[in-house]
Amino acid sequence: MSESVPNDVVLSLRHVTIAYNGPPPVTVVRDVSLDVYSGEILGLIGESGSGKSTLAYAIMRILKNGTMTSGAITVNGRNVYGMSAEELRRFRWREMAMVFQTAMNALNPVLTVGEQMVDTLQSHLSLGRREARARALELLSLVRLDASVLDSYPHELSGGMRQRVVIAIAIALNPRLVIMDEPTTGLDVVVQRTILDEIVDIQRRHHYTILFISHDFPLVSSIADRVAVMYAGQIVEISEGRAIQDVGHVHHPYTQGLIRAVPQLIGDEPTAIGIPGNPPDPRNLPVGCAYQDRCPLVQPICRREGPQLTPVGDIVVACHVVQQEEANVHGLGSS
């Protein structure tokens, strides 16, 4: 966006399109372009089926039953899809790591936490067992876990502790990019807040670049520097983290809908205005804007042409109506 300081891009997506294998193939991510800068937390918001997790899996190159049909993904300047299997193995975890949604499934139930951490460290670094254990202890203290956790099995830990272990393993090799896919979903409110604070704290100190995927609007806006909103496989808006919760700010109609959809704790009266209808079937997308059937502002043009992401004020938005309104305001202002 209009940053004067040229930030270096850690993750770059160019026209990424992903389809699940058919027959017939179903396109679930459509022409997504996005840059994530060094040291930033980019929140990726979307509902189920929006394609946000698919995109994360594609970045890690671990898509199952799916294929990136066009586009390019580069991490630290390296083309993720141009690497040999061995290069990719080394690249993963050293340069990019992922925290999966379900901590229980991400950990091996028959190994202690220590064994899993040592395993990860030794398979990427030439460390002795003792050194690896020492590093594992360091990592546990980073996520505020007691040293005794090292000799525990996953089932002996609470959900919050398991999620901390998964985060510790993800940052074990100091990767530049950490992808977090709903890292706190299913955790209690207080535990969730504590872990988010820890993530932000570790990120600030070690300057990781984080792609933080979630469906939870208030949660993402509280920690992200920028937020990208996905709908039906496309990015429809990119905003500053602070602006995204502000209903008075210019937004995509879907973003406006999401802000109003859940009751808020601030304010005098809680309101909840749902978004009518359901997301479109990816096998049967309408011509034009994918949001047209649920949009309160829909115009004839929305049913003919798909809107492109365009800067409007300090946001980037893919909406004909918002773009036109902005053009009108500018037209009046200059005359």
Add this chain to the structure above:
Amino acid sequence: MAWDPREVSTPSVLLDVQDLVVRFPAKRGKGWIAPVNHVSLTVGHRETIALVGESGSGKTTLGRTLVRLLKPHAGHIFYQGQDVAQWTGRQLSAYHRSAQLIFQDPYGSLNPVHTIGTQLALPVRLHRPAKGADVTAEVEALLQDVGLTPAAEMRDKYPHELSGGQRQRVAIARALAVNPEFIVADEPISMLDVSIRAGILHLLQKLNRDLGLSMVYITHDLASAWYIAQRILVMYAGVIVEAGPSRDVVKQPQHPYTQLLLAASPGAQFSGPLPERSTRPPNLAIDRVGCAFQDRCPHVMERCRRETPALRHTDASREVACFLHSD
């Protein structure tokens, strides 16, 4: 001077719970845990109350006991004046026609091999004196009630053909099939997408208004509790630590646990360290001594470790179980 709760009880009480205890054998070692530990509460006719708490608070156990899917160890559940706490057999079936539960998971609570119509016809046949064509008509009316239209089309669908929100509507329709007066909704929106949560909340409000249902809404989310319920009861480790009109509880929380929960809630715009001393999970042991929240409370006093604070009125409508607010 303490307020006498009898003086300010709701005008017309449907459910009057007194000193309820639900216990389970402790997993490790000996003894018992009590996810519901001497709980008293009332639900008025046509009233919606919210039970707010985190995992381990006992809110789900309490909800299941209120609709008598679980049998309490001790205490009373007066439903329209009759104590249903120890009912069994025919009496219990009769109570289940009045009191129904809506589960959190609309994916797990429906039978995947039956159509929506079949699943709804069963309770209609069992609990309503309807036969043949009447059953079909009643099923379609239920689907209309929960906003699943066109009903004739929805009847023939299988659960996997429906979205999460539609499934939760089916689950609500099934609860309504027996014409209940009282519903416990256990986290009914927490597994749904953000954009369709409001629709389910509106449906619950409509049922409360149009059918005159009384409701206990169970959640970990203070914002939706404020939105849907007249009163909020905050639970921690098996006890109610605070109760009052929803707005007051959200805007001026009195119990340190409510304050912590509010600070941690996304969207509360709270910054800085959370007001707690430790992240220890709640102690549910039935024989614990002192306040349930003592390990985490930033204001813990000597007295909190020896005595258990009772839920006391701080004014006509509010109650809190904390020595900071007594005397």
